[in-house]
Amino acid sequence: MLILAILRNQSLAGFHIAQELKLQSGGRLEFQQSTLYPLLNKMHKDGLLDSTWHQSDNESLRRIYSLTDKGRAEAERQIRAWNEYTKTVGQVLDRLGP
Amino acid sequence: MTGLVHHEASIIGSVRDEQVMRAPSYHPAVGVYLSAVRKNIHGLVPRDRVERYLSETAYWILCRAKMLESDGLDEDSAVRQATAEHDEPQQLGFALVEEYFESRAEGPLVKRMGRANAIVFTVFGLATGIYFLLLQLMLAFPRTDALHGSLSPAALERFYPALLPYPELSWQFVVASLYPLVVPFLGGWVAGRLVPVRAQESVLMGMVPLVLFSCCASWLLLPDKTGVVFTVLLVVFWLPVASIIARVSSSRLRTRLNSGVAC
Numbered sequence: 001m002l003i004l005a006i007l008r009n010q011s012l013a014g015f016h017i018a019q020e021l022k023l024q025s026g027g028r029l030e031f032q033q034s035t036l037y038p039l040l041n042k043m044h045k046d047g048l049l050d051s052t053w054h055q056s057d058n059e060s061l062r063r064i065y066s067l068t069d070k071g072r073a074e075a076e077r078q079i080r081a082w083n084e085y086t087k088t089v090g091q092v093l094d095r096l097g098p
Numbered sequence: 099m100t101g102l103v104h105h106e107a108s109i110i111g112s113v114r115d116e117q118v119m120r121a122p123s124y125h126p127a128v129g130v131y132l133s134a135v136r137k138n139i140h141g142l143v144p145r146d147r148v149e150r151y152l153s154e155t156a157y158w159i160l161c162r163a164k165m166l167e168s169d170g171l172d173e174d175s176a177v178r179q180a181t182a183e184h185d186e187p188q189q190l191g192f193a194l195v196e197e198y199f200e201s202r203a204e205g206p207l208v209k210r211m212g213r214a215n216a217i218v219f220t221v222f223g224l225a226t227g228i229y230f231l232l233l234q235l236m237l238a239f240p241r242t243d244a245l246h247g248s249l250s251p252a253a254l255e256r257f258y259p260a261l262l263p264y265p266e267l268s269w270q271f272v273v274a275s276l277y278p279l280v281v282p283f284l285g286g287w288v289a290g291r292l293v294p295v296r297a298q299e300s301v302l303m304g305m306v307p308l309v310l311f312s313c314c315a316s317w318l319l320l321p322d323k324t325g326v327v328f329t330v331l332l333v334v335f336w337l338p339v340a341s342i343i344a345r346v347s348s349s350r351l352r353t354r355l356n357s358g359v360a361c
Contacts, residue, residue: 015158019165033158034185034193041197045209053150060157061150 001082002029003039004048004067004075011066013054014040040065048074125177128159131187138191141355142294143198151194159184192295199294211304214293218304221289222340225281226308229328230315232274278331286340290347297348298341305337 006012006020017040018031043049048071055061067075124132132152139148159180166176184190200213208216289304290297313329 013157014154015161019161032185033155034190037193037197041201045201055153060160061153062157063150063154 001075001078003043004071005079007049007065007067008072008075011064013062013064015062017065043071047071124156124160125174125181127178127181128156131159131181131184132156134187135191135194138188138352139194139198142195142352147198151198155184155190195295212300214296214300215304217292218289218297218300218344219307221285221292222281222301222305222308222336225285226312226332229277229281232277233328235270278328278336282336282339283343285336286343287347289340290344290349291351293344293348294352295348297344301341301344302337305332305340309333309337 002021003017006017006024012020014033014036018033018036021029021031040049040051044051044065047068049065050068050071051063051065053061054064132155135155136148136152139151143151159177162180162183163173163176166179167173171179185193196214202213211219286301289301293300309329309332312332313326316328317326
């Protein structure tokens with residue numbers, strides 16, 4: 001879900017997706033290449049992500065990932081479900097008291 | 099961060115599949131690391147894909163090195179540290195091989211199970227089906243010969259809960275007894291040749307539905323308690339032996355394919 005959320009507004013290479021996850025989580029979520037790529041590959045296979053290979057003049061070849069329409073819809077669905085879930089859990093905890 | 103990425107995205111150009119990739123000269127530490135990764139994927143992934151994976155890996159390391167440089171490290175130290183922080187070459191190699199392997203998954207069953215699991219499921223599914231048919235033959239071609247063992251059928255049943263499917267001196271008995279003993283070795287070897295990484299895990303995952311199926315089907319189809327014995331045999335013999343053999347076979351295949359790599 002977090003990967004989909006990150007890619008909602010931008011297309012990124014694997015490294016930058018990992019950096020965004022690390023940055024936005026305050027360093028708590030750290031993905032290595034070997035961990036992230038199977039996830040990206042699975043989402044790609046499921047039709048949630050599109051990818052294109054790019055290369056700038058002086059840099060290495062890398063793959064840039066972006067959301068497909070299906071991925072965008074899935075991102076919205078998962079975020080909505082997560083928000084509802086955390087809201088519900090919060091309500092229960094509030095009612096139970098400290 | 100995001101701004102930087104957007105800036106980069108604006109200056110990059112698309113690369114066509116058939117385009118010859120430029121091979122930038124990397125820092126020696128990165129070169130050594132990439133060679134180690136290459137050793138783990140050579141022969142298992144097509145050459146153009148190997149170059150792409152390595153190039154992408156280099157990009158990952160060099161991006162990290164740039165960040166370390168901006169934190170105050172000199173270029174050499176930054177690259178060395180970024181390389182040291184990166185995945186173990188073998189671990190990354192396995193992930194890349196697996197990614198390539200699974201990216202070729204086609205068909206709903208393969209997509210759902212994963213390609214490696216589906217291969218194991220097919221290999222052992224066929225083997226199981228053949229054994230079921232073999233045991234069904236005793237219904238179609240019953241042998242009425244007497245047992246020749248020193249134990250009476252009643253005594254024998256204390257050790258083997260089902261009736262022996264065939265008299266011990268018949269060729270049917272030899273086939274029915276040897277087949278389940280040989281299959282985990284042969285099937286595990288074939289699975290290891292077809293699944294390049296984590297073959298043993300695939301054997302375990304791919305055989306779980308078969309064990310469940312065998313448990314139900316053998317109870318219904320096979321005579322007496324033979325089916326139950328077969329299910330037990332699947333769990334305590336086929337599963338561990340096949341996974342060990344698959345691991346050995348897969349490892350030997352990787353070693354053979356990787357040995358041809360020029361670093």
